[in-house]
Amino acid sequence: MERVIIFDTTLRDGEQAAGGTLNVNEKLEIARQLEKLGVDVIEAGFPISSPGDFEAVKTIAREVRAPVICALSHANPEAIDRAWEAVKEAKRPRIHIFLSASDIHRMYQLKKSREEVLQSSRDMVAYAKRYTEDIEFSPMDASRTEPAYIYQILEAVIKAGATTVNIPDTVGYAIPEEFGNLIDGIFKNVPNIGKSVVSVHCHNDLGLAVANSLESVKRGARQVECTVNGIGERAGNASLEEIVMAIRTRKDFFNLSTGISTTEIYKSSRLVSQRTGFPVQPNKAIVGANAFSHESGIHQDGVIKKAITYEIMDPKSIGIPASSLVLGKLSGRHAFKERLAELGYSLSEEDFSRAFAAFKNLADKKKAIADKDIESLVAEEQRTVSETYHIDRLQVTCGDRGIPTAAVRLVAPGGKVLADAALGTGPVDAVYKAINRLVKVPNKLTEFTVNSVTEGIDAIGEVLVRIESDGVTYTGRGADTDIIVASAKAYMNALNRLLAVKKAG
Numbered sequence: 001m002e003r004v005i006i007f008d009t010t011l012r013d014g015e016q017a018a019g020g021t022l023n024v025n026e027k028l029e030i031a032r033q034l035e036k037l038g039v040d041v042i043e044a045g046f047p048i049s050s051p052g053d054f055e056a057v058k059t060i061a062r063e064v065r066a067p068v069i070c071a072l073s074h075a076n077p078e079a080i081d082r083a084w085e086a087v088k089e090a091k092r093p094r095i096h097i098f099l100s101a102s103d104i105h106r107m108y109q110l111k112k113s114r115e116e117v118l119q120s121s122r123d124m125v126a127y128a129k130r131y132t133e134d135i136e137f138s139p140m141d142a143s144r145t146e147p148a149y150i151y152q153i154l155e156a157v158i159k160a161g162a163t164t165v166n167i168p169d170t171v172g173y174a175i176p177e178e179f180g181n182l183i184d185g186i187f188k189n190v191p192n193i194g195k196s197v198v199s200v201h202c203h204n205d206l207g208l209a210v211a212n213s214l215e216s217v218k219r220g221a222r223q224v225e226c227t228v229n230g231i232g233e234r235a236g237n238a239s240l241e242e243i244v245m246a247i248r249t250r251k252d253f254f255n256l257s258t259g260i261s262t263t264e265i266y267k268s269s270r271l272v273s274q275r276t277g278f279p280v281q282p283n284k285a286i287v288g289a290n291a292f293s294h295e296s297g298i299h300q301d302g303v304i305k306k307a308i309t310y311e312i313m314d315p316k317s318i319g320i321p322a323s324s325l326v327l328g329k330l331s332g333r334h335a336f337k338e339r340l341a342e343l344g345y346s347l348s349e350e351d352f353s354r355a356f357a358a359f360k361n362l363a364d365k366k367k368a369i370a371d372k373d374i375e376s377l378v379a380e381e382q383r384t385v386s387e388t389y390h391i392d393r394l395q396v397t398c399g400d401r402g403i404p405t406a407a408v409r410l411v412a413p414g415g416k417v418l419a420d421a422a423l424g425t426g427p428v429d430a431v432y433k434a435i436n437r438l439v440k441v442p443n444k445l446t447e448f449t450v451n452s453v454t455e456g457i458d459a460i461g462e463v464l465v466r467i468e469s470d471g472v473t474y475t476g477r478g479a480d481t482d483i484i485v486a487s488a489k490a491y492m493n494a495l496n497r498l499l500a501v502k503k504a505g
């Protein structure tokens with residue numbers, strides 16, 4: 001069976017989603033999970049775009065060995081040099097060069113003629129070839145470009161050494177049949193197309209990213225660019241899990257395979273959601289909370305009699321934990337460790353001890369500890385490991401008669417202890433004002449949401465905040481059974497991220 005190359009761009013296009021910024025450690029953690037998932041290519045970042053991105057690509061290239069590690073680059077020598085510098089230690093490095101091709105982009109943004117774009121595309125692929133054999137080229141906004149011009153560019157870049165040519169539907173404008181016809185046209189009209197892999201990169205502005213990708217695969221494309229949970233610029237990219245499971249579930253139709261270990265899908269989805277702060281909608285195909293839950297009586301009856309009546313995929317094949325064993329106060333280290341392993345975590349001894357202490361602490365407050373509680377507390381522990389400022393104490397008074405007041409004590413770099421208090425319009429406002437008096441970083445709170453991790457009055461509350469500073473959005477998360485404490489942790493987490501980015505330059 002022919003294989004479709006899965007090119008994951010969660011860490012590049014996915015991270016471009018507003019507010020989805022990840023730090024180097026988080027990117028490395030996701031890259032390691034993508035390796036376990038079995039993606040063929042990881043697009044690790046866009047090195048020229050920021051020192052943080054450069055560092056992330058470099059670290060991933062050094063540490064993650066099985067997949068091809070790809071760095072995105074503008075079509076100019078400086079960006080290509082930087083991409084190579086970041087990716088050169090990879091076992092199998094790739095440079096991905098893009099340049100706008102459509103008249104709209106050329107005329108209004110680049111202000112370059114067709115000849116100039118054609119020349120730069122060809123020259124920059126040839127330039128990058130000095131560094132590595134594996135070069136990908138994307139004529140940006142291809143779906144709004146005259147096909148004959150795309151054929152011309154592709155022929156030129158393949159002649160210059162491009163080993164993959166990627167056809168982006170940059171603004172999610174294409175309709176499946178039309179996009180499929182473009183792919184057909186490429187195979188028919190680019191004489192040297194056999195020397196290169198044809199790839200597609202579809203955005204979801206009209207909700208058609210997966211449909212367009214699958215149509216292209218049907219017409220001969222053999223690489224699909226996609227992201228976990230479909231995150232990405234604006235409405236996102238084609239969702240990896242939907243593409244992979246469509247190809248697998250409808251083998252009879254596609255007669256193709258991928259190298260993905262599908263049992264790692266659920267875990268990858270949870271990890272990306274946790275680290276980016278983008279929740280997965282309950283009705284999301286494959287990984288949504290309701291994707292395998294049957295509500296209507298007739299469906300439940302059918303599934304009990306024979307799952308295939310209403311389930312086209314086995315939830316186990318996606319790695320959704322089979323049992324929802326509940327731990328509690330009396331569960332020991334061993335039971336906790338086993339449950340962590342079943343959920344796919346392998347923590348160092350030190351991290352395990354911290355997580356176990358947090359588990360015991362939680363078990364004192366909450367009777368039944370479900371898988372989602374464990375995921376939440378492990379994430380909380382991991383978040384706090386590399387903090388600049390750490391919340392040491394927090395005390396709040398509020399109510400319908402009093403003035404909301406918060407006293408906060410923080411541990412600052414070097415172990416210095418800082419404390420202050422503030423009044424606010426409510427307890428969260430008071431806490432944030434007290435923290436601001438200590439940390440003194442101007443920012444604007446743009447989003448604040450609270451969700452309970454499980455049902456029940458004793459549930460953990462997870463708070464997500466987004467703050468904006470100098471036009472950049474930073475996400476923070478915090479979890480606790482006390483939602484004011486969770487709110488403080490989330491704000492602290494966002495501020496710590498902001499400070500880390502400012503420090504990196």
Ligand code: KIV
Nearest residue numbers: 098138140141168170
């Ligand atoms: O959407 C797009 O066109 C891109 C390119 C860089 C491939 O992300």
Ligand code: ZN
Nearest residue numbers: 013170201233
């Ligand atoms: Zn894109």
